[in-house]
Amino acid sequence: MREQDGLTRVQLQHGDTAWLVTRYDEVRAALSDPRISADITNPRLPVAVHGRPTFARMDDPDHARLRRVFTSAFTVKNVNLMRRAIETVVDRTLTAFAGGRNPADLMRGYALPIPSQVICLILGVPYEDHQFFEEHSATLFDQGLPADRKQAALTALYTYTHRLLTDRLTAPSPGLIGQQAVLIARGELDLDEAAVSTMALLVAGHETTSSMIALSTLVLLQHPDQLARLRDSDDPTVVARAVEELLRYITIAETAAVRVATDDVEIGGHLVRKDEGLMMCLPSANRDGKFAGADDLDLGRDARGHVAFGFGVHQCLGQNLARLELQIALPVLLRRLPGLKLAVPLEELRMRLGILSVDELPVTW
Amino acid sequence: MKIKVDVSACIAAGQCALTAPDMFDQRDDDGTVVLLSEEPAPAHEHAVREAVSLCPAAAIDLTP
Ligand code: HEM
Ligand code: SF4
Numbered sequence: 298m299r300e301q302d303g304l305t306r307v308q309l310q311h312g313d314t315a316w317l318v319t320r321y322d323e324v325r326a327a328l329s330d331p332r333i334s335a336d337i338t339n340p341r342l343p344v345a346v347h348g349r350p351t352f353a354r355m356d357d358p359d360h361a362r363l364r365r366v367f368t369s370a371f372t373v374k375n376v377n378l379m380r381r382a383i384e385t386v387v388d389r390t391l392t393a394f395a396g397g398r399n400p401a402d403l404m405r406g407y408a409l410p411i412p413s414q415v416i417c418l419i420l421g422v423p424y425e426d427h428q429f430f431e432e433h434s435a436t437l438f439d440q441g442l443p444a445d446r447k448q449a450a451l452t453a454l455y456t457y458t459h460r461l462l463t464d465r466l467t468a469p470s471p472g473l474i475g476q477q478a479v480l481i482a483r484g485e486l487d488l489d490e491a492a493v494s495t496m497a498l499l500v501a502g503h504e505t506t507s508s509m510i511a512l513s514t515l516v517l518l519q520h521p522d523q524l525a526r527l528r529d530s531d532d533p534t535v536v537a538r539a540v541e542e543l544l545r546y547i548t549i550a551e552t553a554a555v556r557v558a559t560d561d562v563e564i565g566g567h568l569v570r571k572d573e574g575l576m577m578c579l580p581s582a583n584r585d586g587k588f589a590g591a592d593d594l595d596l597g598r599d600a601r602g603h604v605a606f607g608f609g610v611h612q613c614l615g616q617n618l619a620r621l622e623l624q625i626a627l628p629v630l631l632r633r634l635p636g637l638k639l640a641v642p643l644e645e646l647r648m649r650l651g652i653l654s655v656d657e658l659p660v661t662w
Numbered sequence: 663m664k665i666k667v668d669v670s671a672c673i674a675a676g677q678c679a680l681t682a683p684d685m686f687d688q689r690d691d692d693g694t695v696v697l698l699s700e701e702p703a704p705a706h707e708h709a710v711r712e713a714v715s716l717c718p719a720a721a722i723d724l725t726p
Binding site: 328329361364365368369371372373374601602607608609610612613614616617 | 673674675676679680681683687688689690691692693694712715716718719720
């Protein structure tokens with residue numbers, strides 16, 4: 298499909314049609330065009346659940362106003378200041394995992410607890426609540442589940458972050474929740490909006506990165522030569538390159554970037570009319586001819602231009618955190634468990650679509 | 663080569679600071695781009711060009 302054309306019209310479940318954007322240049326063009334909107338209050342935006350809008354599903358200036366509350370925490374510099382804290386979380390989690398039952402589920406035992414603990418630290422969310430928010434987040438991202446289940450999960454998460462913020466309006470408290478509470482108390486931030494943003498960060502902060510840790514491990518186990526490259530290098534630039542290539546090759550956020558045109562726009566030789574929906578096929582764009590031998594995993598290539606984090610004004614807020622978590626969590630796992638392998642046949646894994654993931658990743662070592 | 667940045671377009675993604683840390687930093691209060699020098703030394707030109715192509719918000723401009 299991608300070879301012939303960058304845009305294809307597709308039929309959606311409920312009868313609407315939308316454009317599937319499959320090529321690198323067209324995806325970047327669409328995502329950086331101000332006439333292409335992410336506004337979820339527009340009924341033509343091709344999404345399953347039209348819930349309370351997070352800034353991810355707003356246009357500027359509201360999107361920029363709400364995103365800006367968090368941008369300082371996620372700069373390259375400030376994320377790097379968290380390196381030691383992340384290393385501690387990774388080390389503690391790996392020690393528990395390696396000393397526990399064998400075989401075991403790498404998802405529950407390693408891939409999920411790391412980003413969950415890290416985002417809890419950043420936000421100031423009590424990690425004791427992790428089962429609650431992990432379960433509801435997984436529901437949100439599972440394409441196999443009906444819309445009412447997702448709506449219920451969304452409401453539960455929103456109620457939770459709303460309560461956390463409310464509880465802390467009066468007492469100083471750590472993390473981005475404490476920081477927002479101060480702004481709310483000063484009348485500079487709306488409580489309901491803050492609760493939605495906090496929910497978005499909590500969900501996006503662990504669900505995506507855990508999937509990347511698990512699927513990267515799975516992909517590397519399928520490519521032992523590439524696995525050895527990452528395991529045997531202590532050069533940070535080699536590790537950073539490898540992580541970019543894994544982000545490109547796997548591209549977990551298959552359906553994250555959905556849009557609707559607010560005007561007639563020409564993209565890749567097609568006229569997209571006002572009110573038509575668009576879905577960016579990020580995995581396809583990342584396997585475009587722009588990357589030589591794109592279907593091969595090559596940890597040595599320069600994959601930095603990938604669109605696994607999207608493009609344009611909505612490009613992932615947490616990308617530098619995700620990079621650092623992956624750069625720390627992957628090599629140390631491969632080194633400390635050199636005999637790591639899948640404990641079940643590949644076909645038995647249940648892949649979850651939407652945000653590409655696995656429910657379980659049984660491994661032995 | 664001369665660099666110009668448009669802070670009002672910047673979304674603080676940090677691609678520039680990651681790619682060309684000698685040329686770009688991010689502000690502490692809102693993460694938007696800080697240009698460390700308008701004219702890159704020849705050794706940094708390649709990284710600057712890469713930062714331009716990676717910037718998701720087209721906030722970095724080059725003039726020869
Ligand atoms: C490997 C891990 C991750 C991947 C692949 C990923 C992917 C993405 C993608 C593709 C988008 C753009 C969606 C769109 O254009 O509509 C996005 C946006 C976003 N991501 Fe991530 N993400 C990851 C990790 C994180 C983390 C750790 C956080 C936590 C802070 C986070 C928070 C966000 C937020 C808040 C947005 C919305 C940004 C905006 O609209 O301005 N993500 N992410
Ligand atoms: S890459 Fe572009 S958007 Fe990101 S911080 Fe630099 S100038 Fe701003």
